[in-house]
Amino acid sequence: MKLARPSLSLNPVLVKELRGRMRGPRAFLFLTGVLVLLGLVSYGLFQLALPRYYDRFGGGNNAAAGAQIGQTVFVGLVFLTLLLICAIAPSLTAGAISGEHQRKTYDLLMATPLAPFTILAGKLGAALSYVLLILLAAVPMTSLAYVFGGVTMEDLVKAFAVMGGLAIVFSVMGLFFSALFKRTGIAVGVSYLLLGLATLGSFFIYAVVGVMRGEQPPNWLLAVNPFSALASALVEGVVLDPNSVYSGSAMTPLLWGLAGGRFDNTTLPQIPLWQYTLALYASLTLLWLFLATQLIKPVRRFQFGRVGWLLIVLVIVGVIGALVAVFAPRFIPPLRAAWIWQNATQRNIVPNGTFLEPPDWNWQIAAVAAPTAKSETRAQTEWQRTTVLKGFVRVWNPTVDAATLTLTQPLNVPISEVAQVKLRLVLQIRNQASEVCGAAGDECPVMVQLRYTDVGGQAHTFTHGFYANGKPRPGIARACLTCEDRPQNQRVNMTNWITWESPDLYDARTPEETPRTFDSITVQFAGAAYDVLLARVNVLVREGRPLDFRSRFNATPRWSYTDALPYQILNFLNQFNMGGSSRRVPGGFIIQTGPAPFIAPPTAAPLPPFKTP
Amino acid sequence: MNEPLAIETKNLTKKYKRTLAVDHLNLQVPRGALFGFIGRNGAGKTTTLRMLAGLLEPSTGEVFVNGERVEKKSRGLHRLIGYMPDFFGVYEDMYVWEYLDFYARCYNLPPAQRKKLIDELLELVNLADKRDANVQALSRGMQQRLCLAHALIHEPQILLLDEPASGLDPRARIEMRELLKELAAMGKTIIVSSHILPELAEMCTHIGIVEHGKLMANGNTQEIRRQLQANRILRVRVLTDSARALELVRNVRGVGEPSVIAVTDNSATLEMEFEGDDHAAAMVLAELVTRGAPIAEFSEGGNALEQVFLQLTTAENN
Ligand SMILES: Nc1ncnc2c1ncn2[C@@H]1O[C@H](COP(=O)(O)OP(=O)(O)OP(=O)(O)O)[C@@H](O)[C@H]1O
Ligand SMILES: [Mg+2]
Numbered sequence: 001m002k003l004a005r006p007s008l009s010l011n012p013v014l015v016k017e018l019r020g021r022m023r024g025p026r027a028f029l030f031l032t033g034v035l036v037l038l039g040l041v042s043y044g045l046f047q048l049a050l051p052r053y054y055d056r057f058g059g060g061n062n063a064a065a066g067a068q069i070g071q072t073v074f075v076g077l078v079f080l081t082l083l084l085i086c087a088i089a090p091s092l093t094a095g096a097i098s099g100e101h102q103r104k105t106y107d108l109l110m111a112t113p114l115a116p117f118t119i120l121a122g123k124l125g126a127a128l129s130y131v132l133l134i135l136l137a138a139v140p141m142t143s144l145a146y147v148f149g150g151v152t153m154e155d156l157v158k159a160f161a162v163m164g165g166l167a168i169v170f171s172v173m174g175l176f177f178s179a180l181f182k183r184t185g186i187a188v189g190v191s192y193l194l195l196g197l198a199t200l201g202s203f204f205i206y207a208v209v210g211v212m213r214g215e216q217p218p219n220w221l222l223a224v225n226p227f228s229a230l231a232s233a234l235v236e237g238v239v240l241d242p243n244s245v246y247s248g249s250a251m252t253p254l255l256w257g258l259a260g261g262r263f264d265n266t267t268l269p270q271i272p273l274w275q276y277t278l279a280l281y282a283s284l285t286l287l288w289l290f291l292a293t294q295l296i297k298p299v300r301r302f303q304f305g306r307v308g309w310l311l312i313v314l315v316i317v318g319v320i321g322a323l324v325a326v327f328a329p330r331f332i333p334p335l336r337a338a339w340i341w342q343n344a345t346q347r348n349i350v351p352n353g354t355f356l357e358p359p360d361w362n363w364q365i366a367a368v369a370a371p372t373a374k375s376e377t378r379a380q381t382e383w384q385r386t387t388v389l390k391g392f393v394r395v396w397n398p399t400v401d402a403a404t405l406t407l408t409q410p411l412n413v414p415i416s417e418v419a420q421v422k423l424r425l426v427l428q429i430r431n432q433a434s435e436v437c438g439a440a441g442d443e444c445p446v447m448v449q450l451r452y453t454d455v456g457g458q459a460h461t462f463t464h465g466f467y468a469n470g471k472p473r474p475g476i477a478r479a480c481l482t483c484e485d486r487p488q489n490q491r492v493n494m495t496n497w498i499t500w501e502s503p504d505l506y507d508a509r510t511p512e513e514t515p516r517t518f519d520s521i522t523v524q525f526a527g528a529a530y531d532v533l534l535a536r537v538n539v540l541v542r543e544g545r546p547l548d549f550r551s552r553f554n555a556t557p558r559w560s561y562t563d564a565l566p567y568q569i570l571n572f573l574n575q576f577n578m579g580g581s582s583r584r585v586p587g588g589f590i591i592q593t594g595p596a597p598f599i600a601p602p603t604a605a606p607l608p609p610f611k612t613p
Numbered sequence: 614m615n616e617p618l619a620i621e622t623k624n625l626t627k628k629y630k631r632t633l634a635v636d637h638l639n640l641q642v643p644r645g646a647l648f649g650f651i652g653r654n655g656a657g658k659t660t661t662l663r664m665l666a667g668l669l670e671p672s673t674g675e676v677f678v679n680g681e682r683v684e685k686k687s688r689g690l691h692r693l694i695g696y697m698p699d700f701f702g703v704y705e706d707m708y709v710w711e712y713l714d715f716y717a718r719c720y721n722l723p724p725a726q727r728k729k730l731i732d733e734l735l736e737l738v739n740l741a742d743k744r745d746a747n748v749q750a751l752s753r754g755m756q757q758r759l760c761l762a763h764a765l766i767h768e769p770q771i772l773l774l775d776e777p778a779s780g781l782d783p784r785a786r787i788e789m790r791e792l793l794k795e796l797a798a799m800g801k802t803i804i805v806s807s808h809i810l811p812e813l814a815e816m817c818t819h820i821g822i823v824e825h826g827k828l829m830a831n832g833n834t835q836e837i838r839r840q841l842q843a844n845r846i847l848r849v850r851v852l853t854d855s856a857r858a859l860e861l862v863r864n865v866r867g868v869g870e871p872s873v874i875a876v877t878d879n880s881a882t883l884e885m886e887f888e889g890d891d892h893a894a895a896m897v898l899a900e901l902v903t904r905g906a907p908i909a910e911f912s913e914g915g916n917a918l919e920q921v922f923l924q925l926t927t928a929e930n931n
Contacts, residue, residue: 012718020706104702107668108763112719113691299670 012114013122021126027133034084034137038077042141045076070148075234077145078159081138082230085131085167086199090191092127093174095184097296102184107298116293124171131167135160158233162274166226169281170195176288179295198224222258223276231258232273348424348538349413350521355391355535358383363407379405379525392535395525400433404526407534411518415541421515423450423502425523426536429468430495433529444489445530450505450539451519459519462505465489466498497535617680619644619771619802620665625674627660627826634660636826637674642804642819644679647797649813649834650806652823658806659699661823662773665804666696678771692720695764699775699806703748703756709740712748713763720767734762739788753780761792772796772803778812790816847887847897848874850910855881861906867893880909 021027049072100106109119142159145151173194177187202225209217222228294301304312348354352362359365359381367379379397397403425448432445444465451461467489492498505515521539525532620642627635635657642648652658663669665676667683667690676683683690703712710731717727735741738758743751751759757780764772777793778786794816797803807813813820814834821831830837847868851858855873858881862871869886876882887897898911 009718009721012715015718016704016707016711016715019711020704023706103704104698104700105704107663107666107696107698108701108716108760109719110668111666111691111694111696112716113721114719298668 011118011122011125013119014125015122017122017126018129021130027130030130031133031137034134035140037084038080038137038141041080042073042077042144045073049073070145070151073148074142074145074151074155074159077138077141078163078230078234079227081134082163082166082226084134085163086170086195086226088134089127089131089167089170090174090195091188092130093123093171094178094187094191096123096127096175097178097292098182098184098187099178101182110296110298116296117289119296120175120289120292124168124175127171127174128167131164131171135163135167155234159230162230162233165278165281166229169285170226172285172288172292176292176295179292199227202228219273220276222273223280225258226277228258229274229277232277349411349415349518349541350409350537350539352409353536353538355383355393357391359393359407363409365405365407367403367405379403379530381405392533394531394533396431396531397525397527397529400528402526402528404524406522406524407537408520408522410520411539412520413518414516415518420540420542421505422540423448423462423464423505424536424538424540425466425500425534426497427466427500428495428497428533428535429466429492429530430533431529431531432468432494432527445525445527446532446534447489447524447526448537449522449524451521452515453517453519455514455516460515462502464500464502466492466500468492468494497533499536616644618642618677619646619679620804621677621680622661622665623675623677625661625664625676626672627657627664627669628672633826635664635671638823638826638828639831640821640828641831642802642821644802645797645800646802646819647793647817648802648804649817649820650804650823651808651810651813651820652806653808656823657826658823659775660826662696662775662804662806663698666694666773667691668696692767693769694771694773695767695769696773697760697764697775697777699779701756701760703751703759705749707748708744709735709746709748709751709759710744712759713766716763716766722767730766734765737765737792738762754782754785757781758785758789761789765796770801772801774803774805776806776808778807778809786812845887845889845894845913846884847894848882848884848910848912849901849906849908850880850882852880852907852909858883858906861904862901865897865900865904868897882910 046069049069097106100109138160142151142156146153146156170191174187174191177190178184181187181190202222206217206221209221219228219232352359360383365381367381379395382394384391384394393407395405395407397405425446427446429445444467446467447463447465449461449463451459453459468491490500492500518539518541521537523534523537618641620640622638622640625635625638625640626633638657638661640661650658650661660669664671665678678690678693704715707715713731713734714727717730722730732741732744735744738761740751740755740758740762743755748756748759757777761774761777764774774793778789781789790812793803793805797818805813805817817834819832820834820837822829822837849858849862849871851861853861855876859871859873862868862883862885867887867889871883871885874882874884887894894913898908901908901911
C-alpha cells in the first residue's frame with residue numbers, strides 16, 4: 001500500500017481561478033483604473049489642501065504645512081481605498097459557489113476528493129488576489145502622502161492591516177451567502193444590503209440614538225461599521241500625543257465623527273472602536289467560514305461524528321466560558337467592585353480639561369489688573385481648537401504692567417476609596433518678561449491650585465507653579481527670584497511644550513487627610529508681559545468605585561448634534577473655503593478665534609477670590 | 614470465493630418533496646461488468662447515479678462499494694469512482710488542457726504525470742487537436758468527450774456515466790461504444806445509463822431496467838433476455854410476394870404467427886415470434902430453405918429487448 005505523501009502542491013481551485021481571473025488584459029486594466037482613480041483623487045486632495053495649509057502656515061518649506069497636507073491626502077486616499085474594497089470584495093466571492101451551481105460544474109467539483117475548506121480557501125485566495133491589486137495600487141499614493149509627513153509608518157501599517165482584514169471579512173461574507181443561496185444574484189444583493197446596513201445603517205442608528213438621548217451614544221453602535229473602525233484605528237495614535245504636530249489636519253474631525261465621537265478623558269474608559277470591530281468580525285468570519293464549509297457539502301451537512309461534535313461543544317463551552325469570565329464581573333454586584341478596582345484607569349475629573357471646547361464654556365474667567373497698574377490693564381485670552389481632539393487657551397498680558405487672570409472651575413466631585421490622585425498639565429510659556437512675578441511678587445506666570453476637602457471635613461489646597469525665567473547665567477542676575485524660592489514651583493524651558501505630572505497627591509497624605517471631595521481647580525496667570533499656552537488641565541483619579549458621571553454631566557451634555565456625522569461632513573467641507581479669522585504667530589502656532597460655543601456656558605455662583613497660599 | 618460486488622444498493626430510496634424518485638432499489642453490479650442502466654425520462658437513473666457518486670444523500674437505504682458500506686466519511690470513495698453527469702457545464706476562460714489539469718490537480722497528481730496523462734486522455738477521446746482551444750468553444754459532443762476524459766483522469770475502478778452518448782453523432786456513438794468496451798476490457802466496472810436500448814443491449818454484460826424508481830429487472834444481459842423475453846423475434850425477407858411468403862413461413866415448427874412488416878416490388882419482410890436458442894433458429898432456417906423459400910435475409914429482430922422494454926413500461930402504465 002502506498003502512503004499518501006504530504007501534499008505541498010498548490011490549491012487547485014486557487015490555480016484555476018487565478019488562471020481565469022488574471023488572463024488577458026482584465027487584471028491589467030483593473031489595476032490601471034484603480035491607479036488612475038487613486039492618483040486623480042490624491043491630486044485633487046492635494047490641490048484642495050495646498051492653499052489652505054500653505055496660506056495658514058505662511059508658505060515656505062514649513063514642516064507643519066507639509067504634515068497637514070500629507071495627512072489630508074493620506075486619510076482621503078485610505079478611505080477611498082476602503083470604499084473600493086467594500087464595493088468590490090463581496091462581488092468577487094458572491095458568485096463563487098452559486099456560480100458552480102448555475103454553471104452546472106458543482107457536481108463535477110464535488111465528485112473530486114477536495115475538502116470543502118480547500119475549495120473555499122481557493123475561492124477566497126483568488127478574490128483576495130484582486131483586492132491585493134487595489135491595495136498595491138494604493139501603496140505608491142499613500143507613500144507619497146508619507147513623504148509629505150504627518151503620517152507615521154505605524155499609521156500606514158495600521159491602515160493597510162485594517163483594510164486587508166476588512167477585505168477578508170467581506171470576501172468571506174460573499175462566500176457564505178453564495179453557498180447559502182446558490183443564486184449569484186441573491187447572494188450579491190444580500191451581501192450589499194448587509195454592507196449598506198453596516199455602514200449607512202449604523203451611522204443612522206448612532207445619530208438617532210445620540211439626538212434622542214442628547215449625549216454621546218455608546219461608540220460600539222458603530223462597531224459594525226468598517227469606516228468607523230478604520231477611522232478609530234487612525235486617530236488612536238494621535239490622541240495619546242498632545243504635542244503631535246500633525247494632529248491638526250482638516251481630516252481629524254472627520255475621523256472623529258466616523259469613529260463615533262471623540263474620546264474624552266472625562267468619560268468612562270472606552271475601548272477603541274476598532275477593537276470591538278475586530279472581535280465582532282473575527283468571530284463572524286470564522287462562523288461564516290464554518291457554515292460555508294458545511295453548506296457546500298453535497299451530502300452529510302452538519303454531520304461531524306462523535307469527535308467532531310465533541311470539539312464543537314468544547315469550543316462553544318469555551319467561548320461561553322470566556323465571555324462569562326470576562327463580562328460577568330461587571331454585572332454581578334459583589335464582583336463588580338473588584339472588577340472596577342482591577343480595571344480602573346486614571347480618569348480625569350475636570351470637564352473640558354483638554355480645552356476641546358472654548359474655555360468660557362465651563363471655566364470661569366476672571367481678569368484683574370494689579371492694584372499697582374498704571375492703566376486699565378487686562379490679560380487676554382484666546383482659544384483655539386487646532387483639532388477636535390486638542391484645543392488650547394492662550395493667555396497673555398501684552399503690557400508691562402502686572403495683570404492676573406484666573407481660570408476656575410468648581411468640581412464638587414465626591415470620591416471614595418481613592419487609589420491615586422495626580423495633576424497633569426500641558427503648557428508652554430512663550431514669554432515671561434517680569435523678573436519679579438505676580439502682582440505681589442510671589443507668583444509664577446502659571447500656577448495651579450487644587451482644593452479639596454478631606455474625610456475629616458478639613459479643607460486643603462495643593463499648589464504648583466511654573467516659571468521660565470531665572471536661568472542662572474554668569475553676570476546676569478537671576479530673574480524671578482521669588483518663584484525660585486518656593487519649592488513647589490518649577491522652572492521650565494521657554495517656548496517648549498511641557499507635560500507635567502504631579503506625584504501621587506494621595507500618597508503624601510495621612511489617612512485622615514484622604515480626599516473626600518474635590519472642590520475646585522484654578523489656574524492662575526500672573527505677572528507682566530507673559531504669554532502662556534495652556535493645553536490641558538487634568539486631575540487624574542484612580543479609584544475603587546465608579547464615579548456617577550451621568551448626574552455630574554447633566555448640566556453640560558457631552559454630546560450634541562454637532563458631533564453627528566452629517567454635521568462633521570459639512571464642517572469638513574466648510575474648512576476648504578473658510579474665511580475665518582486665523583493668523584499666524586511666530587513659533588509655528590496658529591491663533592484662531594474660536595467659533596462661538598455651541599452650548600451656553602453653565603451659570604454658576606462665582607468662586608471666592610483666588611488666595612495665595 | 615465470493616468476490617464482492619463493485620456496487621450494491623440495499624433498499625436505496627430517494628424521496629423529493631412530492632416524487633419518489635428512487636424506490637427501494639436493490640442494484641447489483643459485479644466487478645468488471647459493463648452495466649446498462651435503462652429507463653425512461655424521469656425513471657430515476659440520474660438520481661440513482663448521483664447517490665452512488667456520493668453527490669446526493671439517500672433518503673433511506675445503503676450503498677456498498679466493493680463490499681464496503683459507504684460510511685459517513687468516505688473520502689476514498691471519490692478516488693474509486695469516476696463520474697460523468699448527464700448535464701454539466703464548463704468553466705469560462707479555460708483551455709482544454711487546463712480543464713483536465715484542474716481535475717488532475719484535484720486528485721493531487723504529480724506534475725510530470727499530469728502532463729503525460731492529459732495528452733494520453735485527449736488522444737483517447739479524440740480531442741488532441743483541441744488541446745489549446747477554449748472549453749466553451751467546444752461543441753456539445755466534444756464537451757461530452759472531454760467530460761469523459763475528466764472522469765478517467767484518476768484512473769478510477771468504477772465509472773458512472775450518465776447518458777454519455779447523448780449529443781454525440783452516430784460515428785462518435787460507435788467510437789464511444791468501442792471506448793467503453795475497451796475500458797471494460799481493462800477491468801473497470803462501468804455503469805452507463807441511457808434510454809436508448811439497442812445501444813446498450815449490444816455491448817453491456819449486465820442490464821438493469823428502472824421504471825418510476827423501481828428496478829424492473831437486473832442481471833446478466835442473456836439472463837434478462839431469457840427471463841423477460843420468452844419470445845425472440847425472427848425477421849425473414851423472402852423474394853416473393855407477401856401472400857406466398859406468408860404461406861411458406863406459416864406452420865414452421867417453433868414459430869408463431871408471422872406478420873408482414875414490409876413489402877417491396879419483389880420481396881416481403883416478415884416477422885414472427887420464436888422460442889428457443891440460436892440452435893433452434895438454425896433449424897428454422899433449414900426448414901425454410903427445404904420448403905424452397907427464396908430467403909434473402911434471415912436475422913433476429915434487433916429491437917426485441919426494446920420491445921420488451923416498451924411492453925414492460927406500458928404494462929406498468931396501465
Ligand atoms: N432536485 C429535484 N427535486 C425534485 N424532484 C426531482 C429532483 N431531481 C429529480 N427529481 C424527480 O425525480 C425523478 C427522477 O429524476 P431523474 O433525473 O433521476 O430521472 P432520469 O431517469 O435521469 O431521467 P432522464 O432520462 O430524463 O435523465 C423525476 O420525477 C424528477 O422529476
Ligand atoms: Mg437523467
